[in-house]
Amino acid sequence: MSKVLFSVSYSIPDGKRSEYLAAVASVRDFYASSDVQFSLYETKGKHNHFQEVYVYPNADAYEASDDPASTASIAGSIEKIYALASNVTYDVANEVA
DSSP, X not given: OOOEEEEEEEEOOTTOXXXXXXXXXXXXXXHHTSSSEEEEEEXXXXXXXXXXXXXXXXXXXXXXXXXXXXXXXXXXXXXXXXXXXXXXXXXXXXXXX
């Protein structure tokens, strides 16, 4: 099976960066012990515009990520991130062999 790349782009308000980064740290720690690769990028030239990038090992793992039980331990951090985020866009891509 091919890998699945999922990305989320958004902006956060000025003055909320440290609060945001603390929430993202919890997400990063959660995925560090999983088979999902997680990275966070800040868009060059756009202050407080971020992109979360997830690489799932296969389509089944990506589909399973929609189950709230699988991310229950970081639900508060995820809620905090999306409460701060504006102009949210999502993208999903499948690896081409």
